[in-house]
Amino acid sequence: MIRVLVVDDSAFMRKVLTDLFKAESDFEVVDVARNGAEAIEKTLLHSPDVVTLDIEMPVLDGLAALEKIMAVKPTPVIMVSSLTQSGAEATIKALSLGAVDFVAKSAGPISRIDDIASELLQKCRAVKGLSGARLLSGAKLAVQPVTLKPAAPIQPAPAVSLVKPPQPAVPAKTMGIQGMSDWIVAIGTSTGGPRALQEVLTQLPGDLPCPSIVVQHMPPGFTKSLADRLNSLCELKVKEAEDNDRLVAGTVFVAPGDYHLTLRRDAGGTFIKLNKEPAIGGLRPAVDPMMVSVSEIFGAKTVGVILTGMGHDGAKGMQAIKRMKGMTIAEDQSTAVVFGMPKAAIEAGVVDIVLPLPRVAEGIVQCLKRGGK
Numbered sequence: 522m523i524r525v526l527v528v529d530d531s532a533f534m535r536k537v538l539t540d541l542f543k544a545e546s547d548f549e550v551v552d553v554a555r556n557g558a559e560a561i562e563k564t565l566l567h568s569p570d571v572v573t574l575d576i577e578m579p580v581l582d583g584l585a586a587l588e589k590i591m592a593v594k595p596t597p598v599i600m601v602s603s604l605t606q607s608g609a610e611a612t613i614k615a616l617s618l619g620a621v622d623f624v625a626k627s628a629g630p631i632s633r634i635d636d637i638a639s640e641l642l643q644k645c646r647a648v649k650g651l652s653g654a655r656l657l658s659g660a661k662l663a664v665q666p667v668t669l670k671p672a673a674p675i676q677p678a679p680a681v682s683l684v685k686p687p688q689p690a691v692p693a694k695t696m697g698i699q700g701m702s703d704w705i706v707a708i709g710t711s712t713g714g715p716r717a718l719q720e721v722l723t724q725l726p727g728d729l730p731c732p733s734i735v736v737q738h739m740p741p742g743f744t745k746s747l748a749d750r751l752n753s754l755c756e757l758k759v760k761e762a763e764d765n766d767r768l769v770a771g772t773v774f775v776a777p778g779d780y781h782l783t784l785r786r787d788a789g790g791t792f793i794k795l796n797k798e799p800a801i802g803g804l805r806p807a808v809d810p811m812m813v814s815v816s817e818i819f820g821a822k823t824v825g826v827i828l829t830g831m832g833h834d835g836a837k838g839m840q841a842i843k844r845m846k847g848m849t850i851a852e853d854q855s856t857a858v859v860f861g862m863p864k865a866a867i868e869a870g871v872v873d874i875v876l877p878l879p880r881v882a883e884g885i886v887q888c889l890k891r892g893g894k
Contacts, residue, residue: 523649526569527553528560528586529601530578534626537634538573538601538641545642557581561589564596570649572598573641574620576611584615591619595653599644601626601637609746616715617750619656621648621858625740647712647831647859655858701730702770704822704892706885707815709808709838711738711830713858715747717878719754721828722773724882727756731889732768732791734782734815736808738830741778748775766793776806783814791818804834808862812838816845823847824888826881827872829857833865843871848888853877 525548527538535553542548551567554560558581564572572590576583587598600623602612612623622644624637706729710717714737725733737747745761751773752759760766762774762782768791776782780795794814801807808827812835815823825842827835829852839849849872851863856878866872876884 523548523645524551524567524570525549525645526551526560526563526567526572528555528557528572528578528583529553529575530555531575534575534601541634541638541641548642548645555579557583557586557589560586561593564590564594568594569596571645572596573601573645574598574615575601576603576608576615584611584618587615587618587620591656595619595656597621597648597651597656599623599641599648601641603627604740604742606742606746609742612743613715613746613750617719619716621651621656622712623743625743643831644712647861651858655856701822701889701892702732703819704731704824704889705768705815705819706731706733706824706826706889707812707838707842708733708735708826708828709812709830709835709862710735710828711832711834711859711862713829714738717828717852717858718747718751720878721826721881721885722751722755722757722759724879725755725757725885727771729757729771729889731770733757733773734762734776734811735773736776736782736806736811738804738806738834739778744775744778748773751775762793762795764793764795768792776811779805781806782811784818786818802832802834804832808835809838813841816841816847819845819847821846822892824885824892825849826851826885827863827866828852828878828881829859830862831859832861835862836865836869836871839866839871840869843873848892849873850881850884850888851875852881 525542529535539550542550551569552563554563556578574583598620600612600615600620602608602623602625604625624641748759748761757773759773761777783794785792785794823842825839851866851872853875854860857863874884
C-alpha cells in the first residue's frame with residue numbers, strides 16, 4: 522500500500538486528487554493539507570510514502586515546505602505544478618531542493634485531473650520506498666577512481682559496478698585536450714534527472730573539448746527553465762536546443778519539451794534537427810532517437826550516458842552507440858533515484874562502465890581522454 526499525503530490550497534484539487542488515489546487499490550490517502558505549514562506537520566505525523574505538493578499556497582509555499590521536509594524528514598515529494606513560465610521556474614527550483622519529480626497541470630481555476638492522472642499514479646508508484654539518503658543523493662559516495670576497460674562486445678552480460686572503497690570524488694576541472702570537436706557526449710535521463718544533471722554537469726570542466734546533448738523527459742517550457750538554471754551553475758554553456766543550432770565544443774544542448782532531437786551533418790558542421798514525429802512510449806523528447814542519430818554521425822567518437830529514470834528509454838540508443846564502438850556509462854543503482862533506465866541498458870549488455878552519480882563526470886572525462894590519445 523502506498524500511503525499518500527495530498528497538499529494543495531485548492532479544495533477542488535484536494536478532492537480530485539484524493540478521489541484519484543482512493544480509486545486505486547494500492548493507494549491510501551493518509552491525510553490532506555491546505556498549506557505548506559500543514560504539509561510539514563502532517564509529514565512528521567503520518568510518515569507518508571509520497572507527498573504530492575502544490576507550489577503556490579498561503580502561509581508557507583511549496584518550495585519553503587519542501588526545503589523544510591527535506592531537512593527534517595526526507596520523503597519522496599512529487600510537485601503538482603502549473604504549465605506557466607513561473608510554474609516551470611519554481612518546479613526546476615523544487616527539483617534542485619529534493620523533489621523527485623513533478624506533474625504539470627493546466628493553468629486556470631479548474632484543472633483537468635484526467636490530463637495528469639496516469640502520469641501522477643505512475644510516478645508515485647515509481648518513487649515509493651526511496652530512502653532519505655537516496656533523496657538527498659547529491660550524496661558524495663566514497664568510491665574507487667574510474668578505471669576504463671576496453672569496450673566490450675554487445676552481449677547480455679552485466680557491467681561491472683565500480684562502487685567501493687573510500688576516495689574523494691573530485692574530477693579535474695580542466696582537460697587540456699584540444700581537437701576533439703568531432704566527439705560528442707550524449708546523456709539521457711528522466712525521474713530524478715535535474716539533480717543528477719546538476720551533479721554531473723557542474724563537475725565537468727569548462728574546456729570540455731566536444732559538444733554534449735541532453736534529453737530529459739519534460740514538457741515544453743520546463744526544459745528551458747532547466748537549461749537556464751544549469752547554465753547559471755556550470756562552467757560549460759548550457760542552452761535549450763533550437764532547430765539548426767550548430768554543435769560547438771563546450772556547449773550542452775538540452776532537447777526542448779515536445780520535440781525529438783536528432784542531428785544532421787553537412788560541409789558546414791553538425792546541426793540540431795528537431796521534429797514532432799510520434800511520441801515513443803508516450804515520450805517526446807525520447808532518448809533513443811537522439812542516441813541513434815548521434816551514433817550514426819559520430820560513430821565510435823561518442824560517449825553515451827544513462828542516468829536515473831523510469832522505464833527503458835535509452836537502452837536501444839546505448840545499443841546503437843555500442844554497435845558503432847562508442848563508449849557507454851550508466852548510473853549505479855546505489856545513487857539512482859529510479860533505476861529503471863540504467864538497469865534496462867545494463868541488462869541489455871550495452872554498458873561499459875557503471876558508476877555512482879558523483880563519479881559519472883570523471884567517467885566522461887576519462888572516456889574522452891582515452892579517445893584523445
